[in-house]
Amino acid sequence: MxxxxxxxxxxxxxxxxxxxxxxxxxxxxxxxxxxxxxxxxxxxxxxxxxxxxxxxxxxxxxxxxxxxxxxxxxxxxxxxxxxxxxxxxxxxxxxxxxxxxxxxxxxxxxxxxxxxxxxxxxxxxxxxxxxxxxxxxxxxxxxxxxxxxxxxxxxxxxxxxxxxxxxxxxxxxLPEAPPMFGEDEITDRSQRFLAGELVREQLMRQLGEELPYATTVEIERFTEDGNLLRIGAVIWVEREGQKAIVIGKAGTRLKEIGAKSRLQMERLFGAKVFLETWVRVREGWSDDEAALKAFGYE
Missing domain, CATH: 3.40.50.300 (P-loop containing nucleotide triphosphate hydrolases)
Incomplete structure (x- = not known):
């Protein structure tokens, strides 16, 4: 043996x-x-x-x-x-x-x-x-x-x-010990959290040097409908001028951010995704401890 x-x-x-x-x-x-x-x-x-x-x-x-x-x-x-x-x-x-x-x-x-x-x-x-x-x-x-x-x-x-x-x-x-997680588990975070991160990734990739740091994403809706995930994401910025930049001319940039985020979500979650995105303004959120807490920053 x-x-x-x-x-x-x-x-x-x-x-x-x-x-x-x-x-x-x-x-x-x-x-x-x-x-x-x-x-x-x-x-x-x-x-x-x-x-x-x-x-x-x-x-x-x-x-x-x-x-x-x-x-x-x-x-x-x-x-x-x-x-x-x-x-x-x-x-x-x-x-x-x-x-x-x-x-x-x-x-x-x-x-x-x-x-x-x-x-x-x-x-x-x-x-x-x-x-x-x-x-x-x-x-x-x-x-x-x-x-x-x-x-x-x-x-x-x-x-x-x-x-x-x-x-x-x-x-x-590492110590000799049994596994802490099942072998098909890859993270401790929820799909809801990961969905918000994937939208934020596109913001980081597609916007100029300064703007990504003034943006954060909040998932307002995350529901399962059979093999379809319905996700509603709010992109928060700090000023009205930034909102216009995120939306882009005739909404083109926001559409592209949404399309690329959706593809990444479908790949990660192995399901069809219906994604809606909105842009809203909350002044000075990145320098406001209460706002950061509300947006899920520990």
Whole structure:
């Protein structure tokens, strides 16, 4: 009779400065889109669990907002609290950085993890974008000097390169334990929450530099009608002028945001989706703690 391999299970905080690819990495490990992605910082605003299940064990990834050094608005403070709060009770930390770059915000993220007193793996993402491949080794030597890491993993989350070794090292550091979630579960968040995030992803992708930070999405209606999901989403902005930008000329931009969001929802939920979107104004919501609470920011 062959001995059964021990099963490892635990939680892993994914920490780093904004826009290093934490959500892309979470999605790659889970094998499904649980966290929205755009090339803008602050895309992730909530703490979210991504559940990655393997034969040898289960990794519960805590995807977090990026840590900001400057906390100009209530939104930044809420996001920093979510990122720091995600370290409570986790077994391992993943410090995600971008290949070829280390700045003060990376140092801040490292300190937060080091002070948590857990093993930390360094994940050096976006190695596929390094122009000088020979620069990787000196860079790794530079960032690991005087800092202790359980292991170092140069990866490309987008191309899914280098993930096998990362998973192996992660599982080895997690306690022997039964799985926390069923093997078909991929996140702790509801479909309602994910629907709002998918609309917000399109806002982040389609609007100019400034506007995405003045927008949030509230799902007003989410009902199941057989194999059809009826979803009503309100896009909140801070000023009338922003409302016009989101709607676009003759409503074209809002239509495109709705169409692309709906396709993503159908892919994620495996159901037909009927989506309606509206744009409303609530002045200064992103710097108002009460408004943030009402919109579901912890």
């Amino acid at each position: 062959s001995e059964q391999m021990p099963h490892h299970c635990g939680s892993v905080a994914v920490i780093g400065r904004p826009n290093v690819g934490k959500s892309t990495l979470t999605n790659a490990l889970v094998g499904a889109k649980v966290s929205i992605v755009s090339n803008r910082p602050q895309t992730t605003r909530h703490r979210l669990l991504g559940i990655a299940t393997y034969p040898e064990g289960q990794i519960v990834l805590v995807d977090t907002p990026g840590l900001h050094k400057v906390q100009k608005r209530a939104m930044n403070r809420v996001m920093n609290r979510a990122a720091r709060g995600s370290l409570e009770g986790v077994d391992v930390g993943l410090l995600v950085i971008e290949a070829g770059r280390w700045d003060e915000e990376d140092s801040l993220a490292f300190k937060v993890l080091r002070d948590a007193g857990i093993p930390v793996l360094l994940v050096v993402n976006k190695i596929d974008r390094l122009k000088e491949k020979a620069a990787l080794l000196p860079f790794l030597q530079q960032v690991t000097e005087g800092r202790e890491f359980a292991s170092v993993h140069p990866i490309s989350a987008q191309k899914r390169n280098g993930l096998e070794a990362l998973v192996r090292d992660l599982l080895a550091l």
